[in-house]
Amino acid sequence: MNSHTEAAFETAIEYYLTGKDTYRKTDPAQFDRERCLDPAVVLEFIKKTQAKEWEYLKNIQKDRAETTLLEDLAKALNSEHEGCLSVLRHGFKSFGKLFRVAYFRPASGLNPETLRLYNENILTITRQLRYSPKHENSIDVVLGLNGLPLATLELKNPMTGQTWQDAQAQYRNDRDPNDLIFQFKKRTLVHFAVDTDEACMTTQLAGRSTVFLPFNRGDNDGAGNPANPGGYKTAYLWEEVLQRDSFLDIIARFVHIQTEEKKLGNRIIKRESVIFPRYHQLNAVRKSIRDAEENGVGQNYLIQHSAGSGKSNTIAWIAHRLV
Known part of the structure; x- marks a missing residue:
């Protein structure tokens, strides 16, 4: 394989996250494009961590238990009042029972059960994910938690003549904000446009109006990233920021929905944004x-x-x- 291609860049990220970290590589073919989640991973996590609740649902729903659970989860994720971040932190209800889709690190290690549940979280990396039933477009890399897609990465390699700016253009021009995986608050929380030297991010796709913010470390009090003798300049993104414990901590205690109110005549206009x-x-x-x-x-x-x-x-x- 040519070491200067985007595929090699993807492989380097996958190699680190599945090797030195504890991410699991998943098959893009098992992704449910209609519900926009990975049903196999969702069910594996819930059955392993919430056996009593699962047995209760199974006794009531019999052969429809899995379908019912996935439908109720998708309904909560798609709700204007709940959404992905709320479901991750507070769970969702199915037939009166509360089901969790994530467990975050406890403030102290005094309770071994909460620590055990935290360690059961399944972080996943999926490459070239075809995410919509309406077309065959694919995303270079999608990172998920217990079956829910949370972060997307479009990767470019300057050695092939493309940079992070081309990745930005791809998000703006080729990614439909109406596709469920990109819909505000409903699935993914952040989108990274990355090349081997620089990175930037956005939390909301809005076509050509999409606003990206730099996600660089800075270099000698200036823009960009310092040289990295051990690899790509942007390696800090997956080796540090998206590392398992770091990413879970960001979801649990950093990401939030910010609401701004503006008066327009006699009306109060509310504008929400995801802060990452x-x-x-x-x-x-x-x-x-x-x-x-x-x-x-x-x-x-x-x-x-x-x-x-x-x-x-x-x-x-x-x-x-x-x-």
């Missing part, structure tokens, strides 16, 4: 908390953020962690 931490925010929060844990309270810190780079969210995340 940018690299510098994630880095600042985690370093600050780690230092406070190691050195105790009463220290002074100076955190440098440029204008418009999300200082308020960084402050809020740090305060939330400290509480």
Whole structure:
């Protein structure tokens, strides 16, 4: 294989996440395009972690138990009042029973059962996923949690003449925001446009109006990423940010729905957006908390953020962690 192709780039990410990390590679053919989830992984996780609830549903629904569960899950994910993030954090109901689709790391390790459930989470990587019943378009890489697609990555390699800017153009021009996998709040939470040197992200596709934000580490107080003697400049994305414990922590304690209200005449217009931490925010929060844990309270810190780079969210995340 030519080491300069996008396929080789995909393979490098897959190799790390399934080798040094604990992601599982899944077959894109088993993805349910109608419900926009991986039924085999959803059912495996629920049967293993919630045996009593599953037996209850099975006794009532018999042969329809699996279909009923998947239909109720899809209904909750598609709901305007619930949606993917709410279902991940609070679960969904099927025939009066609460089912969880994720367990997050407990604040302390005192309860071995909560830690066991956390370790049962199944993180997956799927390559070249065909995601819609209406067409055969595919996404380079999709990362999922217990059968739900949460992050997409479109990859480019400058050695083939394409960069992260081409990946952005692909999201803007070739990805329909009305496809269920991209619909706001219903499935995926973040989309990365990545090449071997730089990365950027968006949390909401809006055709040509899609806004991307840089997701780089910075290089000598400037843009971009520093050289990486051990591999790609953007390797921090999958080796650090999307690493199992990190990604689960981001979903549990960073991602949130932000609501802004504006008055338009006599009407109040509400605008919602998904907030996913940018690299510098994630880095600042985690370093600050780690230092406070190691050195105790009463220290002074100076955190440098440029204008418009999300200082308020960084402050809020740090305060939330400290509480």
